[in-house]
Amino acid sequence: MTRTPETPLPSPKERRRLREAQSLSQADVAASLGVTRATVRSWENGRTTPRGTTRDAYARLLTGAEEVTPHQEIPAPALVGAATGPVQASPDRAEPAPKPPSALGPGPARGPELSPEAELEPLSPSLTPDQAFDALYAFCAPALVRQTYLLTGRRELARESVERAFQLAWHRWPEVAMDRDPAGWVRATAYEFALSPWHRLRPRHRNPEPPPAAPADRALLDVLLQLPPVYRRTLLLYDGVGLDLPETAAETEASTPAAANRLLHAREAVATRLPELAEPKELHRRLAEVASAERLRAAKPTTVRWGGEQRARHWTRAAIAFTVVLIGATTLTLRTAPDHYEPPLAPGATVHGLPPRVAPGPLSAEELALRAKLKAETVSGPQRLVPEAG
Template sequence: MPTLPSPRERRRLREAMAMTERQVATAVGVTRRTVRSWETGRTTPVGRKREAYARLLAAYAAELDQKKRAKRERRPENSRTAPAKKPDTPSAEAPAPAPPPEPLTHNASLKDVLPGEPSPARRPTPSRKKPLNRRPVRTVEEDSRSRQSAQRRKEKAEALAGAAAAEAARLTPAQAFDELYAHASPSLVRQTYLLTGRRTLAQESVERAFQQAWHRWPEVTVDADPAGWVRGTAYDYATAPWHRFRRACRHPDPFTGERDGRALRRTLLDLPPMYRRTLLLHDGLGIGLPETAAETEATTTAATNRLLHAREAVVEQLPDLGDEAVLLERMRELATTVSAPAVATAPAVRLASERRAKFWTRVAIAVTVLIIGATAFTAVTAPARYEPTPAPGQRVGGVPAPKGPQKLDKQDLKLRDTLRAVPLNGPGRLLPRIP
């Protein structure tokens, strides 16, 4: 069976090749929803689809590596033509290189990176014309030094990952699950309560997500972000539309805690569930846009639009949060300080998961036995040979075929009753008279 990269790497390769989900689905022979499910880690391809998908990703990776090698080969040629020594004093003929552009931080406005007119608050001020040489040409020594440092960082990261994997391998599955539960359940129940506004539903969602994680623990352990896997499952269960039919989940719980956070929490609950979830993931937890889009099973553009519309709706209700930095600070503070109910212990969650698995296994066995019994009963009681149905009656010599006793009408019934009421010896006019 061919090996596949991680779901995040699959998405990165597709976006690096500027391919859409529909194009990849057409190349593999599946639907767009299936490709999105593969990139989010919800499902894993099997059989021929897995082989086709692995070949496509391998081709993407090979083409990207080829482009990188070609770019590295062009760099030394440019560095040979560049002067080996920089001038000591700047002159008018060789203007000083401009500093590299400032990297985009997490607090930067999304409207500045999207196509279109930027927001008035972030509108760039007019500046002087920049020189053509924005950054100096790197020499061969600098290029080799940077590659060596990158290789050392990569080796260090691989060593740390190997140490973490070895440490995790020493733990039993129950101990690893207990550590994950102790680490992620308190913050996760606060986030789910902030997402739904209902304490009982938040507690139930987190416990159900960890029960499913224990049931599918081999899949969770190989995931790049086990806490994210549990978070996505809990959010999906908490925002399911069928909860509105439950009497306990029709209305949110009364707000408690600080009065400053009540208005923001009320505004969050007024947003659509997907907008609320995107705003909580990006602004409340500080997750990047690609990761937020993958967790919500949407494209990066759709996640960006949802985030912008959610921010506009919050600012419309709370003008004090018009500054993006203030909104980010309030969302992160609310996600870490909101009071939430306590959840059950890790052994209780594991026991509930095992009981649930046993129950559904017994139900499946009972249904299978019932189907087998019904099939056997039908096979035993069914006729062993074919019995043809009687042929319909036909007219013979103009005489209608006998069809059994006919139904009596009212007149016939009256005559029958009259005849039954007369004595057996008949009426008097039929008896002979003695002279």
């Protein structure tokens, strides 16, 4: 029995561009196809792919074969793509300049910057899972540690975030290996862990780390850390890593106009404090210099894989121990709990109709005489004949 070929779909980046070209929001597409908005966002991120009749309907919708009434109009000039060049995000604001070449992207380091031409080649099917993971780690980890340092301003947290992201990737390696962009998957995971608000509760993160030695680097890092996390992430992805605006919007889970406005606000905040960085190319160069000035070395891939496996074993044993304790507590409760109904004891009640108890009173004359007589007699009673020895 032959299998029917699936309807071809554009790439995730092209899906988002086609949807926005028709002035449709993710909610419009979700309502038309009978899915949730999160599902549509996952399709456009490349995390999942529709199947069956939903895939056919989605393909027809992207090509314009199906008409959908949008709930919210998005003006076409606000849709920014890599091929169409910079587009104005709002009428009263300047448009973002074209993105500079990637300087914080993955690849081997070349002096203060990283190779802008480096691209991750598709993982060969002949590689073992360990070899494929090590190749991805060696390609992405050095640059990703630098990016996370710019995002958080903490060296230890940057290294920990990258290690945790790759440990999760190793735990879900079949899913990550089949992803369209494994480096983007790891990068998004590392950013989410680094920007988690729970870090402020950790004792070692309450004290600030030593700032960069150079005053210019210290000033730029201070400006970045004063930006809201989502603005900081958008600025780093666009002006640091070199993603285009649709890719930046998809990774930050925002619309393209929202990502453009965040980028413009972040650039404006940086230019206000540091006027010499108003030019995007200069900002891009300075971000690469600040990241490369720190000695941020990632751990070896074998160490990361071993740490991830140890963490998985630890949590597995903890879950098993918790399950055993829960089963034991439940068994003890069932064994000691009463198996039949015992009615409660009725409260005490006062009994009426009984004569009161009489206390002893004074003795009469006859009773006094009798008591004196009894006391006068011997204890053994009246005298008796007692035999005596001869």
